[in-house]
Amino acid sequence: MISLRFFLSLVFSICCTDVVYALNLSSPSLHEVLLPVPNTLADKILGARLSVSGATAAVSALTDNTRASGSVYIYDAEESWRLTTELNSPLSTDNFGQAIVLENNTLIVSADRDGEDAGAVYVFERNSLSSPEPWQQTAKISPPDGIAGDRFGGAIALAGDTLYIGAPLHTQGKLYIFKRNPESRQWLYIDSVIPDDPQALK
Template sequence: MADDTWVEQAQISADDIYQGYEFGGAVDIDGDTAVIGAIGGAKGAAYVFELEDGIWTQQAKLIDLPTDSSAQFGNSVAISGDTLVVGAPGDDEPETDSGSVFVYTRSDKVWTKQTQLTPSGRIYTLASNRFGESVSINDDKIYVGASGDWTTNGTDSGAVYVFGLSGSTWTEEQRLNASDGSEGDKFGKALSVFNGTLVIGAPYHDGNGTDSGAAYVFVRDTDDEWYEETKLVASDGVSSDNFGWSVGAGEDLAM
């Protein structure tokens, strides 16, 4: 941006994309590193690009589900420093569309898989959870949306899982649900975190009519626990708006 005007800097494409690859379905950037998801390939992929001397160059192509053609690896991506997170909500292990999330770390420009995240201590089936539908990373915490989760508020009510880093191990710390969640809301379809504010979309919530949608704002307390602060709906919301399909969090801002 120059003089408050945005100017196109570059058009980025992968070395091996082709029609139907859906390159750009998910994107994130941190500093001079960008990560781009492409779920339309045979198995899905996440591409990492680095800005050097004003030129974006492909640094890596990550593929980690060679036997699952419907895993949607790259459906969601997030990066912070030398840690990269990739969601695969269609992963069929252990059950159909149970989903999983892959964490990579970078050393000397080489990305290596650190771990694979799945929900722990589940009472109900994992099938159709779509864990990894959305992901974010901030302050040594990984946030994972599971829009099909039904452990609390019914089928497809959704949930968001919070993982914390201790040493080199990611451990599930909390599972978040909407206080008024109900079947089919798909809470966790989208999420965004900024410091102590977490915004979570539930685009099929029926508050202003069928599938009008809602977004929930969570804040972090002094014990590092997240709690729901408020629920957002459109002032003119009507059926099928799907408010909350995408969300963003910033300094004193939610959208």
């Protein structure tokens, strides 16, 4: 098993193909691994977003068109870095992959242009490696008061069973807090935060 203290993504063009490198800084000598490039990459830019947990890395690929849906690729380093899963949105114009966060067996992917830019966030959970689908979508989260143009999912953060989702264009911006029920695995809206003094942000 490869023990990673740090995962660095470098994205640049070589023969019209984007490249992502994994650097293992825990080994005596710096070890560089070229991650396999997905065949389905097409015009997407691999490495636009990156999140790592343990020996698993989630890497998103976006296009220059911010309305187009991106993809999220999962790499596993148990033996060597290999591409195990490709995740896509059922929609084509939601900017899927705008933000991603991976923590243990939970992957959060935002699509901040879903529903006329109201935004949405997808939750995926890991199945066993022997499963035909190693990652399964278990939820799609929308804001309780979202409207077109809010861009819910512009930023996301996960801490255990608590999920923080930013909607930067909701008036002067808004932070939503959701909590996962450990038994039902459902995500429940808990609270939201808005600026105390919206005028101070102008």
